[in-house]
Amino acid sequence: MQSLVRGLNVIRSFNARHPRQSLAQVADRTDLARATARRFLLTLVNEGYADTDGSEFWLTPRVLELGYSYMSGLGLPSIAQPRLEQLSRQVGESASMSVLDEDEIVYVNRVPVRRIMTVSITIGTRFPALTTSMGRVLLAFHDAARISQLLKDAELTPLTPHTKTTPQALRAELEQVRSQGFSIVDQELEAGLRSVAAPVYSPTGEVIAAINVSTQSSQYDLTELHDRILTPLLQTARDISADLSAAQLH
Incomplete structure (x- = not known):
């Protein structure tokens, strides 16, 4: 459960003011160690929910799937x-x-x-x-x-x-x-x-x-x-x- 909470915090660290972030920025905004933040970011990239150019990370449209079930059910x-x-x-x-x-x-x-x-x-x-x-x-x-x-x-x-x-x-x-x-x-x-x-x-x-x-x-x-x-x-x-x-x- 703790890993799930941390992963969600990483996703929430991206917003209109911070659409692209470096590893250091994500770690700072989530209060995670850089190694931990890096692990979550790379997992998001591997699953298609984020992308990176090697220095910055950003979310992809696939994150909308996370809310689609709620929206559809509603x-x-x-x-x-x-x-x-x-x-x-x-x-x-x-x-x-x-x-x-x-x-x-x-x-x-x-x-x-x-x-x-x-x-x-x-x-x-x-x-x-x-x-x-x-x-x-x-x-x-x-x-x-x-x-x-x-x-x-x-x-x-x-x-x-x-x-x-x-x-x-x-x-x-x-x-x-x-x-x-x-x-x-x-x-x-x-x-x-x-x-x-x-x-x-x-x-x-x-x-x-x-x-x-x-x-x-x-x-x-x-x-x-x-x-x-x-x-x-x-x-x-x-x-x-x-x-x-x-x-x-x-």
Whole structure:
């Protein structure tokens, strides 16, 4: 099991900021001895999950196979994609869907219209759940004990001057999201970025995913965000939830 954990840490050390790394960089980012890191990297190369030119290593597209079984079993991304594409066309903005992984959201669908963040968002991109509209939707429907533990353990680092960083403010925000059934995050993740998110329900009534529309603050003020984006977003979330129930019947 320890070897599996170490191997996964080696894979996770590669990301958008570090797509290519030397042996020394991988060892440093994973806290592994160089000999150990080298053994894992060469195993990944031999299995086709990584490649090397002798001085640097990088992942290959085959690593996508590692998540394919989860994605296929979930069924959700393929069901949601047409709805998200329709939503994006309707509002003229990017639409996404994510699921919760501990204290982070993971993007499982993305319909980009334009790049509105300094980082590129793709399938598999992760963000802290507490500072994102989709994350707050996903967290708001957890039980109180889970939320309390998360707020206790979270590193509440301000990402912008608008970021809520106190447990009291975040708890109140999650309570409001649960009550109203959607979340609006105004420039808390990145300056100039506004997003609104809604929950997607499983056939048994659990919140299993969230969808959102993201836009620049210069495009819509908060009133316009409510008027022009919130209604179609909520309808799309209901449609995806209904599609999931219909799919289970078949």
